[in-house]
Amino acid sequence: MEQTITLKEILDMARLKRMTLINTLTGFKSANLIGSADGKGQHNLAIFNSAVHIGANPPLIGLLFRPTTVARHSYENIRASGKYTINHVHYRFYREAHQTSAKYEEGVSEFSATGLTPQWVSGFPAPFVEESHIKMAMEYVEEYPIKANGTILLIGKILEIRMAKGLLEEDGYVDLQLAGTVAVSGLDTYFQADRLARLSYARPEEALREL
C-alpha cells in the first residue's frame, strides 16, 4: 500500500518537518568535513552532505552552500583563499563531525570545539582532518547561484588525494567500507555500509557478474 503526499501538503507542513522529510528523499548521502582558513589564523570545519561527482577529467567535485547557514564562514574562506579540503567522515568520529554544525561564536574553531585535529600540509593554506582516512586538497573553479532558491553550487578541482594505505585497488577502486566512511540520511542520521556486490559494466543481452 502506498501513501501519497502532494506538493500542497508539503508546502503546508511545519518548516522542520518539511526539511526533515525532503532531506531524506534523495536517498543516502555522503558525509564530508570541509576544512578552510581565512589567512589570519582562523580556520573552520563544517559538515556537508551535498558533495556531488561532477567529472573525472579534470577531477571535479561540487558542493551546495546555503549562504544563510553556519557554512557561510567556509564559503567566505574558500572564496578568499581559493583553497579548501574535503575529508571523509569515519564512523569513529561521526559525532564530532555532526557537532561542527553547531553555531559557534565568531572566532571559535570547530576543530578545537570538537577535538578533531587540524593537519597542515606544507604549502597548502587549508587544514585537513588528521583523523580522516580519505581527504582531498581542493582548488575553487567556479560557482553557480541557483535561481530557484538562492543556494550556490560551488565546483572545485582535486589537487591532491591523501588516503590511508591499503584502500586503493589496482583498478582505481577505493573500498569505502574498509575506509570506515559513513553515509547519511536526512539531516542527522548516520549509517555504516555493508557491501551487497560490485557489478560488472552493464551491456545489453549480457548477464551481470560480481567483481
Add this chain to the structure above:
Amino acid sequence: MEQTITLKEILDMARLKRMTLINTLTGFKSANLIGSADGKGQHNLAIFNSAVHIGANPPLIGLLFRPTTVARHSYENIRASGKYTINHVHYRFYREAHQTSAKYEEGVSEFSATGLTPQWVSGFPAPFVEESHIKMAMEYVEEYPIKANGTILLIGKILEIRMAKGLLEEDGYVDLQLAGTVAVSGLDTYFQADRLARLSYARPEEALREL
C-alpha cells in the same frame, strides 16, 4: 601511513582507472531510477547516482547529466515533457537497476529489458517504478550547464511523493534502512546501510543525544 596521489598522477591515469577512482571520492551516493517518456509511447528508465538535495521550500532535487551517456534519452524526454519520476533503488532490484545503464538499441525500453514494472498514475506522463518503495513525481524547473566539463545540473520540483506505508514518521523522518534503499560507491558497488545513530540538533556547549 598516508599515500598521496597528485593531480598530475590523476591526469596521467588510464581513463577507466581515473573514472573509477574519482567516482569514489565524494563518498557514498544515492541510487535512483529516473523514469521518463517521450509522449509517443516510448519510455525510458536510467540509474542515477547524482541526486542532490537543493532545498525543502519549495522542494527541489538536482540531477547531473552527462549528455554523451545513455542517460541522453532521459534528458531529452524530461525537456520535451517537463515531467519525470525519481524512484529509490531497493536492495531486491539493484541488479536490474544497474542493468538499465546498458546501451540498449533505439526503441528498447529499459523497463522491458530489465523486468522492472512501469507504474502509470492517472494524469502523469512519466512512469514510476512499481517495485520502488519511495518515489516522486517531478517537474522540470531549470538547468545549469557546467562550463568546466559540459555536464548539466538539472533541477526539478517535487509534485507528489508516493511511498510505502509505515516509512514516514511523525516528525517527517523517513527510515531509508526500513525502506530497503541502497547506497552506491563509485560506478558499480551497491551497499545496504546499518544505522549508527540519529543525532540531535547540534548546539555549542551541549552534548549530542541519540534520537
